[in-house]
Amino acid sequence: MTASTMAPAERGARSRPGTAEPWAGTLALLRLYLRLDRVRIPVWTAAVGLLVAGSVASMEEIYSTPESLQARAALMANPSAVMMTGPAFGLDNYTFGAMVANELSLYLLLAAAIMSILLVVRHTRADEEAGRLEILRALPVGRFAPATAAALTVTLANLLVGAALVVALVGTGMEAASSLAMGVGTALTGLVFGAVAVVTAQLTEHSRAATGMALATLGTAFLVRAVGDVIDNQGSWLSWFSPLAWAQQTRMYVDLRWWPLALSAMTVVVLLAVAVALSQRRDLGAGLRKGRPGPAEATRTLLSPVGLARRLLRGAFLGWALGTFAFALACGSMATSLEDAVVEIPELGEWIAVDLDDLTSSFAASMLSFVAVALLAFAVSAVLRLRTEEEAGRVEAVLVTGSSRLGFLGGWLGCVAVQTLLMAVLTGLGLGLGMWAVTGDVAWVGRLATGALAYLPATYLVAAVAVALYGSAPRWATVTWLPVIWVAFTLFLGTLLDLPSWAMDLSPFTHTPLVPSADVEAAPLLAMAGLALLLTVVGFVTYRRRDIVPG
Numbered sequence: 325m326t327a328s329t330m331a332p333a334e335r336g337a338r339s340r341p342g343t344a345e346p347w348a349g350t351l352a353l354l355r356l357y358l359r360l361d362r363v364r365i366p367v368w369t370a371a372v373g374l375l376v377a378g379s380v381a382s383m384e385e386i387y388s389t390p391e392s393l394q395a396r397a398a399l400m401a402n403p404s405a406v407m408m409t410g411p412a413f414g415l416d417n418y419t420f421g422a423m424v425a426n427e428l429s430l431y432l433l434l435a436a437a438i439m440s441i442l443l444v445v446r447h448t449r450a451d452e453e454a455g456r457l458e459i460l461r462a463l464p465v466g467r468f469a470p471a472t473a474a475a476l477t478v479t480l481a482n483l484l485v486g487a488a489l490v491v492a493l494v495g496t497g498m499e500a501a502s503s504l505a506m507g508v509g510t511a512l513t514g515l516v517f518g519a520v521a522v523v524t525a526q527l528t529e530h531s532r533a534a535t536g537m538a539l540a541t542l543g544t545a546f547l548v549r550a551v552g553d554v555i556d557n558q559g560s561w562l563s564w565f566s567p568l569a570w571a572q573q574t575r576m577y578v579d580l581r582w583w584p585l586a587l588s589a590m591t592v593v594v595l596l597a598v599a600v601a602l603s604q605r606r607d608l609g610a611g612l613r614k615g616r617p618g619p620a621e622a623t624r625t626l627l628s629p630v631g632l633a634r635r636l637l638r639g640a641f642l643g644w645a646l647g648t649f650a651f652a653l654a655c656g657s658m659a660t661s662l663e664d665a666v667v668e669i670p671e672l673g674e675w676i677a678v679d680l681d682d683l684t685s686s687f688a689a690s691m692l693s694f695v696a697v698a699l700l701a702f703a704v705s706a707v708l709r710l711r712t713e714e715e716a717g718r719v720e721a722v723l724v725t726g727s728s729r730l731g732f733l734g735g736w737l738g739c740v741a742v743q744t745l746l747m748a749v750l751t752g753l754g755l756g757l758g759m760w761a762v763t764g765d766v767a768w769v770g771r772l773a774t775g776a777l778a779y780l781p782a783t784y785l786v787a788a789v790a791v792a793l794y795g796s797a798p799r800w801a802t803v804t805w806l807p808v809i810w811v812a813f814t815l816f817l818g819t820l821l822d823l824p825s826w827a828m829d830l831s832p833f834t835h836t837p838l839v840p841s842a843d844v845e846a847a848p849l850l851a852m853a854g855l856a857l858l859l860t861v862v863g864f865v866t867y868r869r870r871d872i873v874p875g
Contacts (some may be wrong), residue, residue: 345464346466347468347469347472348464348469349464349465349466350469351473353465353470354477357477358480360447365443365480365481368439369436372492373489373492376488376492376496377495377496379427379428379817380424380428380492380493380496380498381496383420383423384496390870393419396418397415398661399414399658399661400412402658402661403554405661407550407553407554408651408654409427410425410430410569410572411559411563411569411572412426412557413558413578413658419577421502421577422576422577422579424579425572427578429510429571430568431690432489433509433513433514433568434542436510436513436517437513437516437517437568438539438542439482440481440514440517440518440858441513441518441521441539441542442535443474443481443518444538445521445531446519446531447474448471448525449472449525451470452525452531452608452864453530453622461608461777467603468603471522471599471600475519475596478514482510482511482514482515482730482764486510486511487507487599489506490507493507499577501580502576503579505574505580506574506576512589512622515588517542518592519710520538520541520594521538522595522598523595523598523602524537524538525599526603526606527613529609529610534768536639545568546566546568549563552569553569559573564736567587568712570584570585570588571585594875629722629727629736630739632735633735637706637743640702641706641743642821645743645750652691652752652755655694655755655758656755656756656760657735658758658762659763660763682841684763685841686841688755688771689775689842692755693779693836693838694720695751695754696748696783697808698747698751699779700783700808702743702784703787706744707744707787707790707791708790710736711794714798714872719732719872733867734864735797740787744787745777748776748777748779748783752773752777755772757769762795771840775839777850778839779833781852781856782835784852784853785859786804786808787833788857788860788863789804789807789859791864792862795862795865795866795867796863798870798873814831818831835848835849835851835852836849
């Protein structure tokens, strides 16, 4: 039989993947994934480049003398500072480059790791869970092609982020070789955790579980590195068990050595080999770890929109709340160290709004405003989760059981509002406990736990923007992340960059009193709460009128 006389189905069967060409279609899938990420990857790249360039330029103004650099080096005597930044090299003759590496490297590594995990799961387990991968595999696409294309996409994304980082550092006058090491180390660390995500995508049937396991691995790596660096502030034996430590152990701008990066490269190869071996032991759509069947009947607390929202948001809430509490606790424990640094480096007042006559209160107020950004991020992500549930068809499934649209939306938003309030109290509590530990004044616990509530109107206002967009134009709901980014930008760099007042006023945090150092003014808080209520009503009205659109 010649090819021309074969039936189409028979020709398709002969070219099916999984037999002779396991990587067939990889390049076509790579082009597809790059097209789908044509906005995400450039945004990550530009954000990293601009953040690094802006941060280095700002630090040049603050740490302009050897004395100010040595004062910054003195902070590394505090274990919390080591945990939140990384190992301390060259403290005896602290240079600007060593300080930049210490300040920025850990957060760049975390950003690359998170980006890689999200991209890998999006193009592997999420497509498989939604059934899109099964459609692709019906075409001449090999068994390993989707995962390989996803890995290549993440590799390209990390190369771009690393290149943007190098350009930003060299462009601001940093030494070239160490800048290149920081860029390569960031890219390789991102690839390590991308490879971790490829492995976790083989273990579970659900994309959220795969993402959660990969992020839990990242959290464990952070904790291991933090404890290891506290044992020895230049890195102990324990630090070497964390992939985050390998890039930092290159000792950038102090005593550069490249060989620790080989550990990252070898880990990527090993993890990808493990992922290939695991993928051959499971069926399409299944995970190696079988999901447990749920109970035959749901509990009464789950049989309501509020119960369902609480169940679906429980994991995210616990993760955000515990992470923010720990971060706030560490910030509070650095109160006295930072106070000493502010006294020695008055220029820090341009970065952190402090009153030299009442350093402790102004420090507490500034730290509270910084950690309150996490409230914004949680509230917005919890509201936008509605869009994910709708695309997955679960909202439609709930509504056909008899629940009203407004009841479902109201229950979900009520749950988000209560969880955000609890998270605000925990944030203030963590900061207060940290300050109590170093100042001996227990009153800080209550003052900051209640003071954190002042950020709720601003948080609810931004979350209400997400509600209004979700109700009226769900495809544009993710635009709500722009106000979150703007709040963080104005908070961290607005004063330093001398932004005009109208630009600063666009941030709701500008209108939030800096408690506990400032008196609470009710008018701006009530205005933000009223505007939040109005936008929420808009979201309810438009949500009631539009069609439910499953993905």
